[in-house]
Amino acid sequence: MANIMSERPKRRTWDIPIRVFHWTLVGLVGLSIYTGLTGGLKEMDFHVKSGVVILSLVLFRLIWGVVGGTHARFTDFVKGPAQVVQHVQQEILAGKPSASAGHNPLGGWMVLALLMVLLALTGTGLFANDDIFTEGPLASKVSKAVSDRLTTFHHWAGYGLFALIGLHVCAVFSYLLLKKEDLITPMMTGNKVSSGEDATFGSPLLAAAIWGASLGVLWWLLLVK
Numbered sequence: 001m002a003n004i005m006s007e008r009p010k011r012r013t014w015d016i017p018i019r020v021f022h023w024t025l026v027g028l029v030g031l032s033i034y035t036g037l038t039g040g041l042k043e044m045d046f047h048v049k050s051g052v053v054i055l056s057l058v059l060f061r062l063i064w065g066v067v068g069g070t071h072a073r074f075t076d077f078v079k080g081p082a083q084v085v086q087h088v089q090q091e092i093l094a095g096k097p098s099a100s101a102g103h104n105p106l107g108g109w110m111v112l113a114l115l116m117v118l119l120a121l122t123g124t125g126l127f128a129n130d131d132i133f134t135e136g137p138l139a140s141k142v143s144k145a146v147s148d149r150l151t152t153f154h155h156w157a158g159y160g161l162f163a164l165i166g167l168h169v170c171a172v173f174s175y176l177l178l179k180k181e182d183l184i185t186p187m188m189t190g191n192k193v194s195s196g197e198d199a200t201f202g203s204p205l206l207a208a209a210i211w212g213a214s215l216g217v218l219w220w221l222l223l224v225k
Contacts, residue, residue, distance in 0.1 A: 013101055013192035013199060015069050017207035021061055022187055028054050029118075029161070036158070044134040048125070052137075052222055055122035056215035058115055063210050069201035071102030078112060079105040092179070101192070101199065107183075110168055117160045124154040126222065137222040 014022075028050050035047035065074040077100070079087075087105040090096065103111060127142055128151040129135035139147045175181040186192035 010191045010193050011101065011199070012190055012201075013071055014187055014190045015072065015199075015201040016190070016204050017064060017068065017202060018072050019187055019190060020207075021057060021064070021211075025054065025057050025118075028057070029165075039130075041133055044130065048134065048136065049223065051122045051125045052218050053215060054118060056211065056218050058118050058122065059214045059218075060207070060211040061115060063214075064202065064207060067202060067210075068207070070199035072202060074108075074112075077103035077105070077108035079108060084109065096179075106171070110164070110171070114161075114164050114168070117157055117164055121154060121157040121161055124150045124157060127151075128154045 032047055032050045032054065035043040035050065064072050070076055084105040087100075091104070092106075100107075126136040126138040127147050129139050129144075129147050130151075135147070142150075172183050175183055181193075
């Protein structure tokens with residue numbers, strides 16, 4: 001298998017915006033988990049702010065999934081059930097190299113699931129409260145009962161995120177150990193062993209403008225008093 005993988009050329013697959021998005025999100029999710037579990041006034045202040053930045057990243061990724069480069073677009077990696085089953089049977093179970101230049105069919109659905117859970121998590125967090133000294137930026141806009149209900153949803157979404165992170169990490173290392181397919185290094189270098197044509201990429205300046213606008217609007221609306 002190692003020989004097969006080494007014979008396949010490396011192609012530029014992940015552009016700078018996708019890589020920056022990915023690793024920034026990893027860091028912020030880690031910060032949010034730590035501050036959420038630790039508690040404390042200072043920690044929860046960071047928790048709220050990191051949640052707003054995560055929401056801006058999710059909004060950016062949803063937009064970039066439409067206007068970004070080849071492998072950033074949802075049309076490139078969101079496949080139907082038949083293609084997912086085919087990927088499992090012909091590539092995963094057979095131990096063959098992935099035919100997908102970007103996200104494979106299973107990975108594509110993992111991306112969508114993570115984005116949807118993060119959207120639910122950050123969205124409900126805006127209205128949540130801890131019954132002590134911290135509440136979301138929009139908690140005062142709804143009744144206490146509604147805020148408490150959304151706080152419960154926020155916690156359940158957190159459990160969902162833990163589950164997806166676990167699945168994602170297990171999948172990445174399973175591909176590495178069982179298929180000898182490295183999915184980590186390409187997300188750092190941008191180059192991935194794959195077949196197919198070279199990809200096109202979106203402008204990093206456009207990506208920065210989209211994320212900057214998303215973050216600026218959310219920060220002003222939610223955090224600026």
